[in-house]
Structure formats: structure tokens, C-alpha cells
Amino acid sequence: MLRAANLLLVGSLLALSVAVAVNLATGAEASDWPDWVGYPVYAGIVLAHAVYVWLGLSAKAELGSCLLETTKTTAMIFTILIGAILLNKFLTLGGLxxxxxxxxxxxxxxxxxxxxxxxxxxxxxxxxxxxxxxxxxxxxxxxxxxxxxxxxxxxxxxxxxxxxxxxxxxxxxxxxxxxxxxxxxxxxxxxxxxxxxxxxxxxxxxxxxxxxxxxxxxxxxxxxx
The missing domain is CATH 1.20.58 (Methane Monooxygenase Hydroxylase; Chain G, domain 1)
Structure with a gap:
């Protein structure tokens, strides 16, 4: 099952790479993709990632631990970002x-x-x-x-x-x-x-x-x- 998820992930990424290369060659944009091309590619990548991560974890408890650590890291990054934005505002207002x-x-x-x-x-x-x-x-x-x-x-x-x-x-x-x-x-x-x-x-x-x-x-x- 894990091997099938790997093949699905590689196939989806390969399809996306081919689509991007075709767009670059023709000058088209992602919004110009036909629905029958774009939606399956996006859905395949998302599904492959979900299956790959789920099967790669030895237990559901690890998934919860990963989500918790990701939440902590994201909160830390956004805290720094908010502080930097406030600092930028104060520096601009103060003329420093x-x-x-x-x-x-x-x-x-x-x-x-x-x-x-x-x-x-x-x-x-x-x-x-x-x-x-x-x-x-x-x-x-x-x-x-x-x-x-x-x-x-x-x-x-x-x-x-x-x-x-x-x-x-x-x-x-x-x-x-x-x-x-x-x-x-x-x-x-x-x-x-x-x-x-x-x-x-x-x-x-x-x-x-x-x-x-x-x-x-x-x-x-x-x-x-």
C-alpha cells in the first residue's frame, strides 16, 4: 500500500511538472488549464501526500504529535512576524x-x-x-x-x-x-x-x-x- 502511495505521489508530481513545462512553453497560465486536467492533478497530489503521510506514521498518536509540533512552530513564526510588523510601523512613524x-x-x-x-x-x-x-x-x-x-x-x-x-x-x-x-x-x-x-x-x-x-x-x- 505504501508503495502504491509512492507511485501515486511521483505520478502526480510528474504530471504537474509536465503541465508547468507546457505552460511555460506556450505562455499559458494555470487559470487556462482545462478542468479535466487541473482538478485531477491537484486532487492526486493532495491525496498522495495524505496517504503517504498516514501510512508512513507508525501510529495515530504520532500524527497528533506532529500536528501539535507544527502548530507550535507556526504560532512562534507568526508571533515573530507580528512583532516585526509592529516594529516596522514604529520605526516608520518615528522616522528612525x-x-x-x-x-x-x-x-x-x-x-x-x-x-x-x-x-x-x-x-x-x-x-x-x-x-x-x-x-x-x-x-x-x-x-x-x-x-x-x-x-x-x-x-x-x-x-x-x-x-x-x-x-x-x-x-x-x-x-x-x-x-x-x-x-x-x-x-x-x-x-x-x-x-x-x-x-x-x-x-x-x-x-x-x-x-x-x-x-x-x-x-x-x-x-x-
Whole structure:
């Protein structure tokens, strides 16, 4: 039964991929799909996921535990989101964001130096804080500065996400390093550090490349306009 659910899931996803590819090739939208194509694909994916999850659980108690943990995580994320929205409103009403942008311009440090300092702050915070909470709480402060300096918002978003990812895996305080240690307690930290170093080097090189050639981050979104 579980194998049948796997086949149903793979078949539904394959049908969806083919439909999306056809739409991209013809320039059609999802709303243009015939009902006899769209509804079976959607229903098959939902049904396959439901059957797969249900059969994959060893007992119904695990389903309740998963739902409870999901509810807790969702509540935490929305609490952070609400706090970030309120912070953004207070910063806008108080004029702090605009004042920071003006102060940065008055310093005359230059756009690249300013963006380097901002990215350094994100890197340090990313080593110790949750990525989502940090981004939501700092974007209202840094984003107006970036806009006043004339940087592309999409480019800045891509760079911030990559710097935060770098902070999560950078020794010795990267949070993901200790998560891996918790999952594999028999593996020494020195071996984990040596394992993540190639990824750290690759991330640093990619960030430098994106700073040097911003079009790498903005070309694909620009084609969708």
C-alpha cells in the first residue's frame, strides 16, 4: 500500500511538472488549464501526500504529535512576524529608518563600504540567532538605507539570505554545526568543521561574485516583469 502511495505521489508530481513545462512553453497560465486536467492533478497530489503521510506514521498518536509540533512552530513564526510588523510601523512613524539613511549618506563612507558593514552585521547575527527572526527584525532598519544608497532590493535580499546561510555554518558558532553534532553525537566537532569548510569557501566566493556582478541575482527576476 505504501508503495502504491509512492507511485501515486511521483505520478502526480510528474504530471504537474509536465503541465508547468507546457505552460511555460506556450505562455499559458494555470487559470487556462482545462478542468479535466487541473482538478485531477491537484486532487492526486493532495491525496498522495495524505496517504503517504498516514501510512508512513507508525501510529495515530504520532500524527497528533506532529500536528501539535507544527502548530507550535507556526504560532512562534507568526508571533515573530507580528512583532516585526509592529516594529516596522514604529520605526516608520518615528522616522528612525529615514534618519539612519540620511546619517549614512552624511558619513560619506561610500555605498560599498556601507553594504559591507551591513552584511558583516548579518553574518555575526546569523552565527547565533534564528535566521527568520533576525531577517524580520533587521530588514525594517537596513532596507531603507539600502534603498537610499540605490541598491536593487532583489539583489539585497539574495545577498542577505546568503550571508545568513553563511553565518549558520561558519565555525565555531554556526548553529547548523551544533544541530549536526546533536544528530550525530559520535562525530567529533573537528570533523564536522572540516566538512563544512568547503561550503563556507563556496558561499564566500559566491557572495563576492554577486557583489561584483549584481546582474547574476537580478537577471532571472527581471525576465519575469
Amino acid at each position: 529608518a529615514a534618519a539612519l539613511g540620511t546619517s549614512v549618506e552624511d558619513l560619506g563612507a561610500g555605498p560599498l563600504v556601507t553594504i559591507a558593514v551591513i552584511l558583516l552585521i548579518y553574518f555575526v547575527l546569523g552565527c547565533a540567532l534564528d535566521a527568520l527572526a533576525m531577517i524580520l527584525l533587521t530588514i525594517p532598519i537596513f532596507f531603507p538605507i539600502v534603498q537610499q544608497l540605490g541598491f536593487d532590493p532583489i539583489w539585497f535580499g539574495v545577498i542577505v539570505v546568503m550571508v545568513v546561510e553563511l553565518g549558520l555554518i561558519t565555525p565555531p558558532v554556526g548553529m547548523n554545526v551544533f544541530i549536526i553534532k546533536g544528530m550525530a553525537p559520535d562525530v567529533p566537532l573537528s570533523r564536522i568543521y572540516s566538512g563544512v569548510l568547503p561550503f563556507v569557501v563556496a558561499e564566500v566566493l559566491l557572495i563576492v561574485l554577486l557583489v561584483a556582478v549584481p546582474e547574476l541575482a537580478t537577471w532571472l527576476p527581471g525576465t519575469m516583469e
